[in-house]
Amino acid sequence: METIEIFGYLGALLVGLVLGLMGSGGSLIAIPIFTYLFHISPITTTAYSLFVVGTSSTIGALRNWEKGLVDFKIAFVFAIPAFIAVYVVRKYILPIIPMEIVTIYDIAVTKDMAIMVFLALIMLLCSLSMIRTKKSLLEHKQLNRYNYPLIVLQGILIGLFTGFVGIGGGFLIIPTLVLLVKLPMKKAVATSLFIIALKSLIGFLGDLGNLEINWDFLLRFTAISTLGIFLGIYFSSFIKGEKLKTYFGWLLLILSIGIFYKEVFT
Structure with missing residues (x-):
């Protein structure tokens, strides 16, 4: 196994660890790992991210369900509106977008x-948002409880994000729920x-007919990520959420700059 692959599988552990600690953010790390460490195309990467984050989150959700922490009604x-939006985007919209969208100043986008x-x-x-926000979400002005139309709208919007980019969207879901x-x-x-x-x-089901899936690799990566989520849930009892959010914010800042530089300038 090459050194870069070892770092990739360590990244799989980090994906689960972040999900277990914060309830979000795993896919934001998974996509660059798949793309730049395992050299998988971004379209396939987003599908893999959905599977890994979805499976790992299921394990975490079951653990939290046992503790009575999941509000199933909400x-x-x-x-429901979120996964309808995700499925439609993955199954019908992404496949019809051309590989070369537009050319700007001789650069093919x-x-x-x-x-x-x-x-x-x-x-x-x-x-x-993570670095600059000092106040707890609970200190902000809150709307009426169970504002169903707004919750449904948020579900659709986050579903669209998930569909196009392959992110779980927990960093948007958690503030909405609070x-x-x-x-x-x-x-x-x-x-x-x-x-x-x-x-x-x-x-991910929307991708099955459109992409060729390397199941051996995907299941191996997912298993390591699942181990990470168990570790994250365990350590969440000992780590302060605000500090963790700030550290993760700096990590995302570095990764975002790196991705932008890689895609635009190299």
Whole structure:
């Protein structure tokens, strides 16, 4: 096994660890790992990310369900429009987007490049939010509990993000659950994992007829990531959430700059 592959599988452990600790962020790390360490095309990468994050999140959601932390009523209200949006994008919209979208100043903007640059932009925005936010989400002005139309709309929007970029969207789901539904943070993280599991795995089903899947590699990567989520859930009892969020924000900032440079300038 080459050294770069060893780093890739260590990255798989990190994907699960982040999901277990924070309830989000795993796919933001998984996609660059698949693309740059294992040299998999971004379209296939986003599909692999959905499977890995979906499977790992399922394990985490089951553990949290045993502790009574998953709010299933809200999870399904949020998840149903989200996974419909994900499936439609993966099954019908992505396949018809041309490989070369447009040419700008003699630079061909391909579908792969657009996906990675869009991912870098999302990572950049997430990192700035994590680094700069000092107040707890619970200190912000909150809307009425169970604002179903707004929850459904958020589900659709996050489903579209998931479909195009292959991200779980937990960094968007958790604030929604806290601000719109007023779930306690631990319940929001647990419910987020359940939502991510549902929409990611259903989104992956939309890819099965369109992509060739290397199941040996994907299952190996997923198994390591699953181990990481168990470790993350265990360590979450000992690590302060605010510090962890800030550190992860800096990691995302570095990764976003690296991805943008790689895609645009090399």
